[in-house]
Amino acid sequence: MAEAPLWSVLVLPAVLAVVTAGASAFDAVLEARAAGAAGSRARAVAWPLREAARLLVGQRRVTTAADGLLWRVGVLTVPLAALLAALVLPLGGVAVADPGVGVVWFNAMEILSWAAVWLAGWGPNSALSLVGGYRFVAQGLAYELPHMFALITAATAAGTLRVGGIVEAQSHLWFAAWMPVAFLVYLLSAVAMAFRRPFDAPLGRDLAGGAAGELSGVDRLVLLGGRWLLLVVAVAMSVPLFLGGGQGPLLPSWLWTLVKTAVVLAAVVWLSRRFPTVRMERFAEFAWVVLLPLTVLQALVVSVVVLAW
Amino acid sequence: MSLELFLVLGAGLFSIGLFGALTQQSVVMLMMGLELMINGIVVAAAAFWYHVAPSAADGQVLVVVVIAAMAVEMAVGFAVVTAIFRARDVDMTDMAADLRG
């Protein structure tokens, strides 16, 4: 895979923005359909943009004795973590960077969201917000280890931590085909990482909005937009890791990447609406008692296959 | 930067951490001092790898060992604080000086 020229630095945010807007518009359409709301579909499609514009002109909320610095840092870090993780995301054969430790870099950058959400909950000096932040830390402790084992499984099969190398290793058979557990756990943890339903307890309604409860105006836009961006980046990474990246017949590889990403993203967004919010303690025990042994077994099977071949 | 500068940076971090570990009354803050001391060792080990023996992996292994030591230190530290807090409602070093003798 070629190290990308300078233009990829400009293209990446643009592509991510378009995909993110598309995903949230799709979610809005599903929402409108589920609510049986009157009004045209075009109205629902435009809803994310209207909401963004409304938040842009909205006023910032001020709370007593808030830790303004940490609050802003936390809110800003949510989209920043997604963007930094996206640096190793290949679009077709081109990524902004394809370092030898791409998978570890991706994992390290998405972990920044732990600090981000906790800080966003801590900042406003509000009890319910802080509970939301704590919930995300608990959720992180639950999803992170299965997530890491899923990443390790893909890297083990390819024999490299380089994302480009993992794509090349799938030229015959997609990893999703022979490591389905890792693939599914990866997608599950992607949703948990982006704290979207069914893992949206950190922003739960029972906490009056949780970590985002005291946010308004631009801050709210940055955090909620960053949350969508996290989901898009995490789900998009499943394409090079498990679905053969840009490989496919006829179409150019960048188009294949986009098509696969769009399909997986749509499936994830649609599926995540079918589940109710999961309580922290339930997911934590499930992750440690069920998902973790499953992913360890998956990694074991893959390593044995790699050694035997 | 040269090896000496990296080592001075490591020594600086180590000394700041030492100061913290010696002055803080709270056990949790004391652990932050210890972490900072180990942080200095990480810099020094990485600099030694690069500037002295880059062809051998021993410097890298040292960094791995140091990071693992840091994880162990933190986990055991918090477990001890939790145990002593549960038993006696104490989280200050001065009140947990039973072993003085």
Next chain:
Amino acid sequence: MLSAVLAWVFGVLALVSGALVFRLDSMARVTFALLASFLFVAGEVLLLGLGYLGAVIILMMVMEMVIMAVFMIMYMMNPAGLMPMAMFHNTRGAAGIAGGVFVASALGILLVDWPRRAGRPPADPTRALGEALMGGQMLTMMTLGLALFATIVATVVLATHRGRYDRFGDDLRADRPADPVPGGVDG
């Protein structure tokens, strides 16, 4: 050139944020100052060409410091630092000791005749590290694994005050564990 400038900037910032750890009042700020110090050190490690170790330091330290923040706020009397209070002892003696250690080690660093660089970095330091850990340094890795496992067991034993008799009754016959917070699998 750029990496030299960056190395200086990261180094100074690592020292400054390290010093801030013991100057700030808010425990959240203290924890994240320490995290900043770790991240700048990780930047130095990345600049030295150790991509894997740098990324792992970032990964581990973010997790560790977020968990640390939880404990800090749980155990400190004044977590948000809204009422500043001094929690020091023997500041002067400690300053003397720490300053003395720094001067002595700095003198040593500048006076010792360090060995000349032997060899060049391998093309892929990550692979070199992996092969060392799974080859010549296998014993180190196994010791680390054992130590970490012992840590897991020891910390859980120390930190929890409930055992299996509390969960499953005196004869361990209860069908469901009596947990204060039920989990999702056998709760």
